[in-house]
Amino acid sequence: MSTAVINADDDAMEPTLQSILDQRSLRWIFVGGKGGVGKTTTSCSLAIQLAKVRRSVLLISTDPAHNLSDAFSQKFGKDARKVDGFENLSAMEIDPNGSMQDLLAGQAEGDGAEGMAGMGGMMQDLALSIPGIDEAMSFAEVLKQVKSLSYETIIFDTAPTGHTLRFLQFPSVLEKALKKISQLSSQFGGVLNGLLGANGALPNGQNLGEMMEKLEALRATISEVNQQFKDERLTTFVCVCIPEFLSLYETERMIQELANYQIDTHCIVVNQLLFPKPGSDCEQCTARRRMQRKYLDQIEELYDEFNVVKMPLLVEEVRGKEKLEKFSEMLVKPFVPPS
Amino acid sequence: MPSLLLIIFVTELVVQLVNTFGATTINDLLWRIYLTLPTPLSLEFAQQRKKQKEYLAVRHDLKATSSQDEFAKWAKLRRQHDKLLEELEKKKASVEAARTKFDRTLTTTRMVSTRGVQWFLPFWYSKEPMFWLPYGWFPYYVEWFASFPRAPMGSVSIVVWQWACTAVIALMIEAATAGLTFVATKQSQKVKQPVPARSEKKDS
Numbered sequence: 109m110s111t112a113v114i115n116a117d118d119d120a121m122e123p124t125l126q127s128i129l130d131q132r133s134l135r136w137i138f139v140g141g142k143g144g145v146g147k148t149t150t151s152c153s154l155a156i157q158l159a160k161v162r163r164s165v166l167l168i169s170t171d172p173a174h175n176l177s178d179a180f181s182q183k184f185g186k187d188a189r190k191v192d193g194f195e196n197l198s199a200m201e202i203d204p205n206g207s208m209q210d211l212l213a214g215q216a217e218g219d220g221a222e223g224m225a226g227m228g229g230m231m232q233d234l235a236l237s238i239p240g241i242d243e244a245m246s247f248a249e250v251l252k253q254v255k256s257l258s259y260e261t262i263i264f265d266t267a268p269t270g271h272t273l274r275f276l277q278f279p280s281v282l283e284k285a286l287k288k289i290s291q292l293s294s295q296f297g298g299v300l301n302g303l304l305g306a307n308g309a310l311p312n313g314q315n316l317g318e319m320m321e322k323l324e325a326l327r328a329t330i331s332e333v334n335q336q337f338k339d340e341r342l343t344t345f346v347c348v349c350i351p352e353f354l355s356l357y358e359t360e361r362m363i364q365e366l367a368n369y370q371i372d373t374h375c376i377v378v379n380q381l382l383f384p385k386p387g388s389d390c391e392q393c394t395a396r397r398r399m400q401r402k403y404l405d406q407i408e409e410l411y412d413e414f415n416v417v418k419m420p421l422l423v424e425e426v427r428g429k430e431k432l433e434k435f436s437e438m439l440v441k442p443f444v445p446p447s
Numbered sequence: 448m449p450s451l452l453l454i455i456f457v458t459e460l461v462v463q464l465v466n467t468f469g470a471t472t473i474n475d476l477l478w479r480i481y482l483t484l485p486t487p488l489s490l491e492f493a494q495q496r497k498k499q500k501e502y503l504a505v506r507h508d509l510k511a512t513s514s515q516d517e518f519a520k521w522a523k524l525r526r527q528h529d530k531l532l533e534e535l536e537k538k539k540a541s542v543e544a545a546r547t548k549f550d551r552t553l554t555t556t557r558m559v560s561t562r563g564v565q566w567f568l569p570f571w572y573s574k575e576p577m578f579w580l581p582y583g584w585f586p587y588y589v590e591w592f593a594s595f596p597r598a599p600m601g602s603v604s605i606v607v608w609q610w611a612c613t614a615v616i617a618l619m620i621e622a623a624t625a626g627l628t629f630v631a632t633k634q635s636q637k638v639k640q641p642v643p644a645r646s647e648k649k650d651s
Contacts, residue, residue, distance in 0.1 A: 353515050360522045364529070402516075409519035 121415045125154060125346070125375055125439045129161050133341040136262055138371075141348035142358045143268035146379040146419075148175040149426045150348045151265040153436030158261055159197040166259040167191075167199040168250060171267040174201045181428050188257060193429045198259070202250055248329045282327045289320065340372035348377045351403035360410075376414050378407060380421040383445035418443060452577055452608060455568060459612040462561045467620055470557070474550055481549065488545050495538040502531040569605045576602030 128134060137158075139151035148169070155167040166188055169176045176199050177184050180191055188198040254262055337343045345366055349359040359376065366373050382400055384393040407416055419435075420443050426435045465473060482489045505528050514521040579602050580593060590601055598604030 353518070356518055357514070360525070364526065403518065406518035410522050 121374075121413065123417055123442050124415065125157070125377075125417055127415055128154070128344065128346070128375060129157060129440070131341075131344075134261060134344060136264070136337060136343040138264045138266055138343070138345045139348060140266040140345065140362065141268070142355050145348050145350045145355055146377075147171075147268065147348050148179050148265055149432070149435065150346070150377050150379065150419075150439075151263050152176070152179045152432050153439055154346065155197055155199075155263050156194070156433055156436045157439055158263070159194055162196070162260045164196045164259045164261075165198070166254065166257070166262045167197065167265065168254075168262060169199070169201045169265040171265060172203055173267075176201055176265065179427060179432065188253070191429075200250075248326050248333075251329065251333055282323065282330070286320065286323055286327065289323075338370045343371060344375065345371055345373040346375045346377060347373060348379060350380045351378055351400040351407065353403070356403055356407065363411075374414050375417065376407065376411055377417045377419060377439075378404065379419045381418050383420050385446060420445070451568070451572060451575075451605070454564075455605065455609055456612045456616075458561060458564050458568075459609065460616055462565065463613070463616045463620055465557070465561065467624070470554070474553055477553060478546065478549060488542070491538065491545075492542055495535070495542055498531065498535050498538060502528070502535055505531055565609070569609060572605045573597045574599075575605065577605055577608045578603055 128137065137154065139147050139154065141147050148171070151167060151169075155165050159165045167176065169184075174184075180199065182192055184199045184201045186200065186202060188200045191197045191199050347359050347362060349355040363373060381404075382393055382397045384390055384397055388394070404418070417439060419438055422435070424431070426432060482492050505524060509521065509524045509528050512521045512524060574597050576594075576598050580590060582601065585593070593603045593607055594600050595604055595607055
């Protein structure tokens, strides 16, 4: 939270994301919130703005629903691809569920597995039963890629469920699991070796020791990433919400959870604000505006140490490069409602 | 050294009293007394009490606050609530650990000083006469029984003395409880007004 104070020369926090653009040391930016509040739009806009001031920016979606392609009207895949019309902005979409299966399947095929598939299946089941391992694996995979690609800033468009951060608890979980497995293998090592032949090779070409080594390496990677995520100079989390009760409630919970994980967060984007034209006789609009104002007041009161960015609800869908660019302007220059 | 007879009697008395009141009741009582003493633990306990009061107040406020109408206030209370709850749980765990340790020590001490003595003394003094019966007053089998198992013939053995003490104390306690219950029911009956509709309380 102390970064929030760094650029607070005056008392009030400015209602823009300028602080993120200015903070050159930032390497990881997460964008999260409840489903349907405009995470993808916000993260795309933020990416566009960041691309103007950074050498290279990568936008990653971990949401299985994959909206990046929709937002930019361009197909993205598992590998980073340049976004049309931008020099230094790339995007990729990863599936947090698929990669673990891919990994194990690939390994089995590579060694020409034959017979006794049950045993290998058991090992797979064992490895897969570690909670959160699939997400962690995919993150580790992405992070490995990202490290070698040397992007200056990476923006994560996270899945709405809020379990994105579960993998941050992963090193401790994995440590326990590894201990159990090594205990098992030392207890039944003799039997297993007798069964499996020399040097403890598992039937589908895997090796128990090798597998353990892999898991250990994964743990090391993730705990290193953990360290980085907990560093407020390197990482921040942008909460996106709409001025409605449930969204606000989720946001509050998320902020507390982030504080538990020691992840810095000092920006809230309030989306879909209604600004009916003066003299408009739309009953729903004015009623809704009143309700939104109530929650906005509450947000101002509760999050006085945050940059609260207010974004209007547009009359059109924010899709495509031009519209996104226009929308992204409002992240930096506060929107002035028509009066 | 006080008389062995007396020691045996007192031990049996203590055992019987503990059995009557129940070990947990006695532990609770001692724990409460222990907490009033100026120890670091009692300080912690007092703090826990204070925290609990604070927590309850916050919870009351939280329940009284509408999360929809005053979200900011509610969320702030909620944060406070969560923080207090966490602290309280921690404090509770530490106090509970202390309590477990206290209980264990107490139980061990009690076991050694009652059951231990109860078994050890008869074993150690099994050959010693507690006192002698007047010569020729009792037939042989009574003398044999009184000196059971290994005391010299014509004396009363420690084991038999123990039995006698137990029996008498048990009888006395039973008599006392019965008397007390009798007095108590009498008094309560005097105070209570007879209620006309008694059909509900048939089974009790």
